[in-house]
Amino acid sequence: MRSVSGMSFMLAFGLAGGMFAAAPAAAQTPSAATAHLPREERSALAALQAALTARDYGAAATALSAAQGAVHSEDGRYYLTNLQFQYARETNNLPLQTSTIDALIANGRTSQMELGQLYALRGTLAVYAGEREPAERAFTRALELAPSADTALALAQVKFSLRKNVEALALIDRAIQMRAATGQPAVESWYKRGIEIAVSAQQQPQAIRLSTQLVSAYPTPENWRDAVFVYRDMAKPDPAATVDAVRLLRATKALAGERDFLDAAQVFTAAGLPAEAKAVLAEGVAARMVDPLKATYKEAIANATRLAALDRARLPALRTASAKSGAAAMEAGDHLLSFGDYAAAAAAYRSAAQNGAPDAATANLRLGIALALAGNRAEAGSALQAVTGPRADLAALWLAYAARGA
Numbered sequence: 001m002r003s004v005s006g007m008s009f010m011l012a013f014g015l016a017g018g019m020f021a022a023a024p025a026a027a028q029t030p031s032a033a034t035a036h037l038p039r040e041e042r043s044a045l046a047a048l049q050a051a052l053t054a055r056d057y058g059a060a061a062t063a064l065s066a067a068q069g070a071v072h073s074e075d076g077r078y079y080l081t082n083l084q085f086q087y088a089r090e091t092n093n094l095p096l097q098t099s100t101i102d103a104l105i106a107n108g109r110t111s112q113m114e115l116g117q118l119y120a121l122r123g124t125l126a127v128y129a130g131e132r133e134p135a136e137r138a139f140t141r142a143l144e145l146a147p148s149a150d151t152a153l154a155l156a157q158v159k160f161s162l163r164k165n166v167e168a169l170a171l172i173d174r175a176i177q178m179r180a181a182t183g184q185p186a187v188e189s190w191y192k193r194g195i196e197i198a199v200s201a202q203q204q205p206q207a208i209r210l211s212t213q214l215v216s217a218y219p220t221p222e223n224w225r226d227a228v229f230v231y232r233d234m235a236k237p238d239p240a241a242t243v244d245a246v247r248l249l250r251a252t253k254a255l256a257g258e259r260d261f262l263d264a265a266q267v268f269t270a271a272g273l274p275a276e277a278k279a280v281l282a283e284g285v286a287a288r289m290v291d292p293l294k295a296t297y298k299e300a301i302a303n304a305t306r307l308a309a310l311d312r313a314r315l316p317a318l319r320t321a322s323a324k325s326g327a328a329a330m331e332a333g334d335h336l337l338s339f340g341d342y343a344a345a346a347a348a349y350r351s352a353a354q355n356g357a358p359d360a361a362t363a364n365l366r367l368g369i370a371l372a373l374a375g376n377r378a379e380a381g382s383a384l385q386a387v388t389g390p391r392a393d394l395a396a397l398w399l400a401y402a403a404r405g406a
Helices: 006-011 039-053 057-070 074-090 094-106 112-128 132-145 149-161 165-181 188-200 204-217 221-235 239-251 258-270 274-286 295-321 326-338 342-354 360-373 377-385 389-404
Strands: none
Touching: 039 057, 039 074, 057 074, 074 094, 094 112, 112 132, 112 149, 132 149, 149 165, 149 188, 165 188, 165 204, 188 204, 188 221, 204 221, 204 389, 221 239, 221 389, 239 258, 239 274, 239 360, 239 389, 258 274, 258 295, 274 295, 274 326, 295 326, 326 342, 326 360, 342 360, 360 377, 360 389, 377 389
16 A cells, blocks of 8 residues: 655645644643642642743753652643643654643543544644554544544545545545535635546546536636546547537637647547637637647648638528528537537527437537527526536536636
8 A cells, every 4th residue: 555644645635734733722731720739739730831831841841750750630630631732742742742632532521622623633643653544543533523624635635545535535525515615615726636536536427526616616727628638538528529528628728739729620620610620720829839830730720721611601501401400400500609600509509409409418518508608608507507418517517617707
């Protein structure tokens, strides 16, 4: 099994330096309530507390040793454990922190919430020590006692290190839902870590769903590119859905580099949509990602330009034929969409749906795409939400685009 270093564990979710940084109330320095203790115990505890307050850790070590020999009552040992915990934290003594936390957990005086915090600290220390199974047990108990998104994520990472990928994914989902319940978006890295785990574990539904949630919350071109590629790699869409996936890359400005633009043009050309091939290559040239003088791209541009002119000449006949059947209306819609005539394409797709389109899901998907590209978000959402079956995942991605108006 792979080992997990404490720092890589924390950095996986951007938690280093922030997670469980504060000691729970049960582990705080006692300030009063020691008057009933024997004088010798009070004196020993006061000396230790004074040294800690002065940050004189040499004196604190001596005072701690003395107090351990002087304090014997149950109450006195409880206060001493709290001071010992403070000393262990401030001197970064991990073994002493661990043993002290175990003592605080076992003392029976700690509230449920404080116990949850102590178990979370215990889990963190176990991770830094490379002890994955104890960390798993501690974080599991912490999550039971004091549920929080941070604890769920910490346990998810431990589960992943133990190759319990399905459990890790469920915990990341839970953390995201916990954050959403507070009215705040989950941290971007949470989605990305979940996607990474889902892809590595070949969990297609979770990977695509998390990718969709990622671009809904953080719709950057880079995230859109990753989300569409996760969809393409895991769903392995047919050629028709691949066209619509590439359209989404283009719409979100997620094409990156000359290879992406050429691949997109080839997808459109293979689908018999040269107008889109021509348009995407022109966008690549404008973005200075495609060199129109390079032989491969010069030929592709010339070919797309020639075929687009021929295709444009067919548009009047396609418009006329679109009233004859659902299949004819779909074909007209596809070509109108490729030329950027979104309103006419939407009308054709509506006609296709009403007249028995061979594939109702594709008709609704492309109706939603045409409406989304035209900026008609509400109607686009209605059409995309009606998509079922294998097209539903891609429709959800387009719905995220339409909702953002990106």
